[in-house]
Amino acid sequence: MKIHFIAIGGSAMHNLAIALHQKGYQITGSDDTIHDPSKSRLAKYNLLPEEFGWFPEKIDSDLDAIILGMHAKKDNPELLKAQELGLKIYSYPEFLYEQSKDKTRVVIGGSHGKTTITSMILHVLNYHDKKVDYMVGAQLEGFETMVHLTEENEFIVLEGDEYLSSPIDMRPKFHLYKPNIALLSGIAWDHINVFPTFENYVEQFSIFTDSLVNGGIMVYNEEDTIVKDVVESSTNHIKKYEYNTPKHSIENGITFLETEEGDLPLEIFGNHNLQNLAGAKWICQHMGIDEDDFYEAIVTFKGASKRLEKIAENDATVIFKDFAHSPSKVSATTTAVKNQYNNRTVLACLELHTYSSLNADFLAEYKGALDNADKAVVFYSPHAVKIKQLLAITEQQIANAFQRDDLIIYTNSQEFKDFLFEQDLKNKAVLLMSSGNYGGLDFEEVKNLV
Structure with missing residues (x-):
């Protein structure tokens, strides 16, 4: 089968493309931007597009199917061409x-x-x-x-x-x-x-x-x-x-x-x-x-990547990275770390990064989510709020939502990094929760704190 991926660079999409390539299918794809690890993994299998962008000329009647990723828009020129030709268009789960x-x-x-x-x-x-x-x-x-x-x-x-x-x-x-x-x-x-x-x-x-x-x-x-x-x-x-x-x-x-x-x-x-x-x-x-x-x-299972993943540890300090962003996940993850290390000070850092977490109407759902941390920090980027075309949120709104008087709030990524790197981490358990990277935090550098 000849299959073309529209938005091949996504986490799920590029993995499906590789899987079908390994199954013997002829795979092509397009995307307007592709980052690592998708980029290098597609390149390894000679599936990386020669140039980024959308090219309707790649779409012709020889294709058996199109697989359409969420990153594409309804007016994507390759999608419009596929619809015009009457090609079979699948979503990833389909x-x-x-x-x-x-x-x-x-x-x-x-x-x-x-x-x-x-x-x-x-x-x-x-x-x-x-x-x-x-x-x-x-x-x-x-x-x-x-x-x-x-x-x-x-x-x-x-x-x-x-x-x-x-x-x-x-x-x-x-x-x-x-x-x-x-x-x-x-x-x-x-x-x-x-x-x-x-x-x-x-x-x-x-x-x-x-x-x-x-x-x-x-x-x-x-x-x-x-x-x-x-x-x-x-x-x-x-x-x-x-x-x-x-x-x-x-x-x-x-x-x-x-x-x-x-x-x-x-x-x-x-x-x-x-x-x-x-x-x-x-x-x-x-x-x-x-x-x-x-x-x-x-007993040999160490966890899924970014799911309460231990990234550094010595006798006095342990640092975890976790994908948690919804209120229930933040609460459960923070509670789990405190219960596991109840003789240590738990420093919990949360980046508000997703559409839901940066929505002013949703913030109240975070009430009490960080209560089990001994020290709690929230980071968010006003620029990310603007990119997502959401109403601006203030530090006071964040403070009101979590209802924790000693909550530390940062909106500048460098200031957050400086805070983290200045901490005395002896006898601490550090928890970094985000589906992002705190505006560019290098987790390899974080590992060196231990």
């Missing part, structure tokens, strides 16, 4: 479904935890040499790409994102997969630019639950009351398996999981991660991995 129609589809959904749970499942399967197709939203240790597609594998494991499919397909991605086996980890309002009310957001997860095939399996976190209500109120003819936080203990900064075979030391920690582990165990069991084999593998 094409993944086409590739997996004859497989057992395992879809991991939820506002938080889905990348980690998908990563845990793949880690366990890889440990036991069980071959599956997959799509996950982070680079995993032992995996060359974030997408892998074959003709022969029985299962495909998909991270189920609730964000929109493409500029011309406004359905959430996870509505398109029609799972045989699914999981819901938690529901906390996000993507308010697309789902303006909480009720509208929750409805997407009800639609997802009802999209399971007849007789399918839904694994769900019963400790999340909204998830519990969504799944248990569904009249879809599916089997339902609940999970919750497993019994555990913490000794000298290490979490031990209680099992019938004894206490197992884990590389991960925090109630959310332990819930994620319990959900991953159910899924793996439904895929043919028994409990003992799951435990043998999971």
Whole structure:
């Protein structure tokens, strides 16, 4: 097949392009800008466009399909040409479904935890040499790409994102997969630019639950009351398996999981991660991995990239980087670090970076999110607010939202960096939470603070 990618440089898009190239497809693509690691990885497979921009002349009737990324706009000249020629245009999730129609589809959904749970499942399967197709939203240790597609594998494991499919397909991605086996980890309002009310957001997860095939399996976190209500109120003819936080203990900064075979030391920690582990165990069991084999593998799981990722440590200091940006994630991550290192001072730094987090109407959702940190810092860029064409927000609005009198607020990236590098980090646990990089913070430099 000859397939052209419009907006090939995206994290998911370039991985799919590489996966299809490895499967033997003829792949071309365009984008107006491509950054690393996408740029160098596409170049490695000779898939990097010769020049950046949109070129309608690349689109002709010889193409079997177009895959359209979210970065493109509705008036993209290549898209318009493809529509004019009547070519088949897929969104990213649509094409993944086409590739997996004859497989057992395992879809991991939820506002938080889905990348980690998908990563845990793949880690366990890889440990036991069980071959599956997959799509996950982070680079995993032992995996060359974030997408892998074959003709022969029985299962495909998909991270189920609730964000929109493409500029011309406004359905959430996870509505398109029609799972045989699914999981819901938690529901906390996000993507308010697309789902303006909480009720509208929750409805997407009800639609997802009802999209399971007849007789399918839904694994769900019963400790999340909204998830519990969504799944248990569904009249879809599916089997339902609940999970919750497993019994555990913490000794000298290490979490031990209680099992019938004894206490197992884990590389991960925090109630959310332990819930994620319990959900991953159910899924793996439904895929043919028994409990003992799951435990043998999971003790070697170190976490997904940027998900409570330990980037530096010595006897007196530990520094974590985390993707957390929504209020529930910020609260859970901060609480997890404080519980794990309760004899240390926790310095929690949060960058407000996403559309939702920089929206003045949404800020109130952050009330109490940083309460479990001993010292709390919020950074945001007024320039980023302007780029996203949002109403300007003030430092006072930030302070009012978090309702913490000693909150430190920075709007200048250099001033934030100076603050961080001037700290005495002895006997501290530092947590850097953002889906961005604090206006250009070099995390390699941060590692040298330890």
